[in-house]
Amino acid sequence: LIPLRLTLENFMCYRQGLPTLNLENVHVACLSGDNGNGKTALLDSITWVLWGKARARTQEELIHQGQTSMSVELDFLANDQEYRVTRLHSRSRGSGSGKTELNLAVLNGNQPTSIMGNTIRDTEQQIINLLHMDYDTFVSTSYLRQGDADRFTKSNPADRKQILADVLSLDYYQELETAAKEKARESQIQIDRNETALEIHSSELSDKESVTDVINKTNATIELITPQVNVLEEQLTKLSAIIENTSRDRNQSETFKSSLALAVKEIKQAEEQESTLSLELLELENLISRSDEITEGKANLDQNSKELGKIEQNLRSVRDLEKKSAAISQAIAVEDERITVELGILRTRLDSEMLPAVAEIPDIKQVIINLEHALKALKIQETELRSIEAKISLLEKEKNQLDLENVSLMSQMTETRKRFDLLQESDASCPVCNQNLAEKGKDHLQNELKLVGEKSKKSYEINSLKISELQDVLTNQSEIATGKRKLIQEEGNQHNAGIISSKTKLTHLGKIEQEVAAIRNTIKSIESKKVTNDFSVENRKELNFLQSQIKKIGYDEQTHKSLLDNETNYQKYRQLYSQLENAENRRIEINKFSASNQILIQNRKEQVSIWNKELEQIDTRLQQSQESSQMSQEVSRDLKSKRSELQSSVSQRDILKNRLLTIEQTEAEVKKLRKSINSHKQEKDSYDELTAAFGRNGIQAFMIERSVPQIQEIANELLSKLTDNRMAIKLELRDGRLDRLTGVPSEELDIRVSDEVGTRSYETFSGGESFRIDFALRIALSKLLASRSGAPLPILFIDEGFGSQDSKGQERLTEAIQSVQTEFEKIIVITHVEQMKESFEEHI
Missing domain, CATH: 3.40.50.300 (P-loop containing nucleotide triphosphate hydrolases)
Known part of the structure; x- marks a missing residue:
């Protein structure tokens, strides 16, 4: 990079x-x-x-x-x-x-x-x-990161050795050691599993010789029994042929017996039918001899039925007309009842409600007059009450005037008292000119003020007495006026309500009085209709018409009853006439059937004779075949026994052959297991060797031992340049504490530094010297790791x-x-x- x-x-x-x-x-x-x-x-x-x-x-x-x-x-x-x-x-x-x-x-x-x-x-x-x-x-x-250079040197010896292992990536060998241990464990598991299977299979192989001996003995038994079975089977075949003929004879005997029973039954049935037909033929001849009587009875029955049909038709018509008449009569009766009820309601309302109500009209008018007179009397009382209220008003004005005078007198008395109190002071002055008063002038003013005060007090007391008297009178008169006002209002309200209620009732009664005449006219009209039957006119016309139609039909109940009796008496000729019509044909059929039946009886009797002879011959053959049947049963039992013995031997031989085949397969499996055990033992030995090689005392220890001199050499080369050849590093591997699990001592890495003074531990050097040592070791570790990783x-x-x-x-x-x-x-x-x-x- x-x-x-x-x-x-x-x-x-x-x-x-x-x-x-x-x-x-x-x-x-x-x-x-x-x-x-x-x-x-x-x-x-x-x-x-x-x-x-x-x-x-x-x-x-x-x-x-x-x-x-x-x-x-x-x-x-x-x-x-x-x-x-x-x-x-x-x-x-x-x-x-x-x-x-x-x-x-x-x-x-x-x-x-x-x-x-x-x-x-x-x-x-x-x-x-x-x-x-x-x-x-x-x-x-x-990358020498800030603050990381002294991580190696300042660690304790055990951790320093671990850091070196981390730098050298020895954890990879630890992973290999773990993987080798796992592979060795898996191999051992497979070895244990195969040895267990081998032990089980080995116990199975011990039976091979005994199984082979039993198979040979079983084959000898099979060779001995097989010819015996063949001889018995041949004997049984011959006896079975004889028994088969016997069985056929027995079946044929059963068939003949069944046919004989059926034939006898048919003969009996045919003879019973012949007897029945003879009786029926006699009855037919008797019926034919009565043909004139039956023909005349049938004609009378037909004529009577015709007349009965007509009279029953008339009866149905009459019943329909009577039903309609009854419905109309019911409607007329309902209308009559309705009129009667309506008349009763009108009479009840007139007598019980309207006439008594009309009779109250004079009384109600008189009540109204009395109430109006009472109202006029209340107006007179109200005039008197206003006079009392006017008097109360004057008394209240007088009382109010006295109250005002007393308020003025009280104010005057208060002012006079203040002046009197001022004059009693030693340096009192005139209230008018504000000059100091002499003793005489002071007394004079005091006397005048005293007189004024007493006069005002007397006037105040007189007014107070009058006010008290007026208040008593006002209270009394006010109570009287209030009571009378309340009473006048209550009575006035009652009288006015009574007048309104009476006038309303009077108006209602007036209307009732007007209705009375109309209701009386309605009652007269209804009574007239009821007397003259002047209601349901159309229904009455329809009823008269229906009654005339009933008379016109002329239905006679006695004639109807007579025809019904004749119909019952002549009814037997209907069935006899029907039988007579078929009698001749039936007689011919009976004669033909009787001839055929007699032929059937003759044929069946001939067959019964032939079958009886056949049965005698079959019974003779069955008696002769009884010995063959007993011999067949004995041979069958012997054959069954021999076959069972032969089958048991063959089954035992097949089972033993399968057992022998399984033993041979087990022998092959045992060879494979032994080969597999040897192979897995070799693998386990190899993995055990790899575990030791990749372990702490193998490659890891070798690499650390080999790298320590390289680190020391590179670090000293650089440290000599940094210290002008004054300092040198000595890295030493030594045994540390014992591992509690393995009992093997751990390895520790010591750093010894020598200078012109001597060899000392790293911790005794100053900060600048320590940094040079750290720097030299850090560069050495970097170069070592780079060379180990293969990275430039x-x-x-x-x-x-x-x-x-x-x-x-x-x-x-x-x-x-x-x-x-x-x-x-x-x-x-x-x-x-x-x-x-x-x-x-x-x-x-």
């Missing part, structure tokens, strides 16, 4: 519109400036654009304050090819982590050709592959505080840096110390 050009926008302290930082022609340069001016931010921008990492915890903290996005573009050289990487990040509008874009391109002249991956992770991996280093490798080799080390960033060094120490650090410049393509030193800045020709 050789940075060529760097462009920033809104990154940390840098804003927009900044010129591109061109590092193309820089070899060794000093990046200087005051603290907080963004020196380290430039290095953060390089690590962020390449690996997405910097000092800040989140990318949002890298964005310039107040801005929403930032971007960094870096052109760099790797493997003699120029590349351009661009990374942009925008803040999220909500609470998310924002959006990042990353692009990687190859530069051909000034033309970029994108080679970015499908995702940001893919593109970052491409960058790592191009540079042969990730972020951690870079900050451990090419073309650039070195040193971001350290050189303030702890005196001028001579700073010169030697400068010389040390310049002494290693041939090993790096570019060296950038970051400092704010003036003397250090002046030691470098190129400044940024």
